[in-house]
Every structure is written in C-alpha cells, then in structure tokens.
Amino acid sequence: MHCLAGIVQPDSGTVRYNGRELSSLPDRERSALRRGEFGFVFQFGQLVPELTCLENVALPLRLSGTGRKAAETPAAEWLERLEVDTVRAKRPGEVSGGQGQRVAVARSLVTRPRVLFADEPTGALDSLNGERVMQLLTDAARDTRAAVVLVTHEARVAAYSDREVVVRDGKARDMAGAA
Amino acid sequence: MSIGHTLLGLLESGPRHGYDLKRAFDERFGHDRPLHYGQVYSTMSRLLKNGLVEVDGIEAGRGPERKRYAITDAGITDVGQWLAQPEKPEPYLQSTLYTKVVLALLTGRNAADLLDTQRAEHLQLMRELTQRKRGDDLADQLICDHALFHLEADLRWLELTAARLDQLSKAVRA
Numbered sequence: 001m002h003c004l005a006g007i008v009q010p011d012s013g014t015v016r017y018n019g020r021e022l023s024s025l026p027d028r029e030r031s032a033l034r035r036g037e038f039g040f041v042f043q044f045g046q047l048v049p050e051l052t053c054l055e056n057v058a059l060p061l062r063l064s065g066t067g068r069k070a071a072e073t074p075a076a077e078w079l080e081r082l083e084v085d086t087v088r089a090k091r092p093g094e095v096s097g098g099q100g101q102r103v104a105v106a107r108s109l110v111t112r113p114r115v116l117f118a119d120e121p122t123g124a125l126d127s128l129n130g131e132r133v134m135q136l137l138t139d140a141a142r143d144t145r146a147a148v149v150l151v152t153h154e155a156r157v158a159a160y161s162d163r164e165v166v167v168r169d170g171k172a173r174d175m176a177g178a179a
Numbered sequence: 180m181s182i183g184h185t186l187l188g189l190l191e192s193g194p195r196h197g198y199d200l201k202r203a204f205d206e207r208f209g210h211d212r213p214l215h216y217g218q219v220y221s222t223m224s225r226l227l228k229n230g231l232v233e234v235d236g237i238e239a240g241r242g243p244e245r246k247r248y249a250i251t252d253a254g255i256t257d258v259g260q261w262l263a264q265p266e267k268p269e270p271y272l273q274s275t276l277y278t279k280v281v282l283a284l285l286t287g288r289n290a291a292d293l294l295d296t297q298r299a300e301h302l303q304l305m306r307e308l309t310q311r312k313r314g315d316d317l318a319d320q321l322i323c324d325h326a327l328f329h330l331e332a333d334l335r336w337l338e339l340t341a342a343r344l345d346q347l348s349k350a351v352r353a
Contacts, residue, residue, distance in 0.1 A: 135313065155334040156327055159305035166295070168341065175299045 001151050005038055005117050006030045017115075035064055039113035039146070041137070043123040046104050047092035053099075054079065054088040057107045064111075078106035082136050098129035105137050109144065116141055118150045122157055134160050181275075182214070183222050184261040187231060187254050188282035194235040194249040197223055208278050223248055231257050258286065262293055265300035268330055276333075280340060284351045294341045301334050 002008040004015055006022040015022040022030060040046075047056045054075055061071035079085045082102040087095045095103070101121065108116055121137065122130030138160050141148045152158055164175040182204075189195070189203050197219050205213040223246075226232045231254035238245035250258075262283050266275055276297065283290040308323040308330075340347070 155302065155305060155331045156309075159302060159309040159327070161306075164299075164302055166298070173295065175295065175302070 001117055001119055001149065004149060005040070005115075006034060035060070036111065037114045039108035039111060039116040041101075041104050041108045041116065041118040041121045043120040044097070044100075047100060047107075049092050052089050052091055053084070053095065053103045056092065056103060057110055060107060060111045075106070075110055078110050079103065081140065082106045083132075098125055098133065101125060101129070101133050102136065105133065105140070109140055109146070112144055113146055116146045116148045118148060120152055121150070122152075122154070130157070181261065182218060183226055183231075184258060185278055185282065186219070186222055187226065187250055188258045188262075188286060190232060190248060190250040191255060191258065191286045194247050196238075196245060196247050200248070207281060208274070226254070230254075258282070259288065262288055263296070265297045268301045268304045268333065273333075273336065276337070280344075280347070281351055284344075284348045290344055290348070291341060294337050294344075298334060298337050301330050301337070305330050305334075 003010040006015065006017075006025070009023050017033070022033075025033070047053070048059065051059065054072060057075035057078055058068070058071040061074070062068065076085065076088060079088055082105055084095075084099050084102045084106070087099050087103065092100055092103070101124070105121070108118075116137075118137065122133055125133060134157060138148065140146075148161075150157070150161060158164055166173045166175055185204060185208060186200050189200060189207075195203070197216070200223075201214050201216060201219045204219075223232065227234070227248075231251055232248045233251055235247040235249035237247070262279055266279075279293060280290050282288075283293050305327055308327050312320045312323045314320070
C-alpha cells in the first residue's frame with residue numbers, strides 16, 4: 001500500500017496514477033499528490049494528541065494554507081457526518097477507540113481525496129464499531145466519488161469491497177469482483 | 180457431498196473393484212460415516228448407465244459382485260467439471276470442500292485454483308449480505324450477521340488450507 005500511495009518506491013514494477021508513473025515524479029510532486037489527492041486511514045495512532053478532534057480534522061486543510069475558520073467549517077461538517085460531533089472539543093486521549101477512528105476517517109476525507117488508502121481501519125475496533133466505521137467510510141467515499149484501497153485480513157471487512165486482490169506468499173492474485 | 184463424483188475421482192488412479200472403492204473411500208473420506216456396500220453398487224450401476232465408468236473385467240466365483248470398474252473419458256471430464264464448479268456457499272460445507280481438495284491433489288489438478296474459485300464465491304455472497312444489512316430491519320440484519328460469521332469461518336478455513344497445500348499434497352500422496 002505504501003508503494004501505491006507513493007510513500008515508498010517499489011523494488012520492481014511500476015505504479016501508475018492517472019497516466020503518470022509515481023516513481024518517476026520528483027519528491028515534491030509526489031508529496032503534493034499525497035496531500036491533495038490521496039487520503040489515509042491507519043489502524044491506530046494517527047491523531048495529533050495535542051490538538052482537539054476538530055483541529056485534527058482541520059489540520060490537512062490548514063497545512064495546505066487554508067485559514068482557520070475556512071478549515072474548521074468543513075471539518076465540523078465531517079465530524080457530524082461521521083456521528084462524532086460531540087467530541088469536537090476533546091483531545092484524542094479523551095475519546096474512545098471507535099470515536100477516535102471516526103475522527104481519523106473524517107480527517108482523511110476533509111480534503112476530498114480522489115483515492116482513500118485504508119490500512120486495517122477497523123483492526124483495533126470491536127465488531128459493532130468496526131462495522132459502523134466501514135459503513136460510514138464506504139458511504140462517504142461513494143458520495144464524494146473517492147476510490148477506496150483497503151488492506152484487511154478480515155473477510156467481513158473485505159466484503160465491503162467491489163473487487164478483491166489476494167496477496168499470498170508475496171504474490172498478488174486478482175479475484176473476480178462483484179458483478 | 181457427491182458420492183458418485185468422489186468414487187469417480189478415486190477411479191482416476193486406476194481400475195478397482197467395488198470393494199476396493201468402498202475401502203479407499205472409507206479410508207480417506209468416511210471417518211465418521213463409512214459407505215454401505217449397497218450405496219457403492221447402486222452408485223456404480225448409475226455411473227455405468229450414464230457412461231462415466233465401464234466394466235474393465237469380471238472375476239469368476241466368490242460372491243456376486245466382482246466387477247472391476249474403470250473410468251471413461253466422459254467420467255474424467257465429469258470429475259473435472261465437478262471440481263471446477265464452486266459449491267453454493269452455505270454452512271457445514273467442510274466435508275465436500277475437503278473431499279474436493281484431496282481429490283484435486285490425488286488427480287494432479289490445481290487445488291489452489293479450486294480454493295480460490297470457492298473463495299470468490301463465498302466473498303460474493305458476503306458482499307450481498309453486507310449490502311442487504313444496510314437496510315433498516317434489525318431482525319434481518321441479525322440474520323445476515325449469522326450467515327456472515329459462518330461464511331467468514333469457512334473462508335478462513337479456505338485460506339488456511341491454501342497455505343497448507345504443499346503439506347497436504349505430500350500427506351495425500353504418501
């Protein structure tokens with residue numbers, strides 16, 4: 001997944017995105033792509049502990065130069081949409097795992113990415129929270145027309161996908177997708 | 180589980196008497212449910228009628244049924260089709276899936292493909308149930324969840340078996 005997102009250079013093979021080969025781009029353009037067109041959700045430990053949840057969600061917009069108020073308005077909307085607007089003033093250490101993960105999903109979507117990379121996004125959650133996060137994440141991605149690249153070892157999480165690639169013994173195999 | 184296809188698959192390695200077939204079946208697949216002789220003979224006469232096996236020889240004396248059966252080309256095709264066709268995903272498939280994997284290994288077919296085809300079939304049903312769960316009916320969601328957990332268990336078995344194919348292949352051919 002890190003190769004697909006242009007974070008790590010592949011040892012062999014190529015990664016193409018919109019007709020451009022990621023490995024041939026200069027670092028600066030690759031990181032612009034990551035900031036502007038890609039979103040990321042990981043298993044845990046992704047929120048900045050010193051910031052409130054609202055500030056965390058607004059952070060990607062602030063980093064690309066948006067003013068505080070203009071960044072926090074969409075951030076608040078995303079928190080609401082992920083059903084965690086009640087924690088906006090709290091810091092990550094004060095919220096539950098499920099709430100923290102929803103805040104992280106909100107942050108990954110606030111820039112309206114074209115591709116959302118999700119690495120075991122429900123790995124640290126109980127079944128019910130995991131399920132709700134997957135539903136909210138896939139609904140939001142569908143509505144904003146973002147593609148989701150999901151890494152998981154749980155079949156019930158994989159069942160949210162339209163197409164599956166199985167990696168076994170280091171070899172990728174493209175399975176038949178949904179009709 | 181299809182006894183006919185299983186007996187056919189066992190015949191692929193060479194002609195056998197009905198009694199040998201029963202013994203081979205019980206040894207590999209009949210741990211808790213050995214076949215009755217009657218089942219073997221009725222199955223073989225059906226396969227004979229359908230042209231999937233032929234009588235390779237009859238031994239004189241010693242009891243009524245000493246026919247030796249051999250698989251026909253149509254029989255080999257039939258086994259191949261059965262192995263390639265994924266099972267309808269439902270709980271308690273283990274014995275059928277296990278039988279298919281062992282027979283694929285015994286007859287030199289691709290067991291990894293068989294497992295992957297089945298995996299795709301299972302995941303497709305899981306997708307449909309996951310989609311159905313987005314509805315408002317809580318009772319229906321619970322029913323879907325029950326099916327999803329069972330399918331997930333099967334899928335984990337498929338995954339683990341795929342990871343152990345080399346090992347299983349050696350054990351089966353030993």
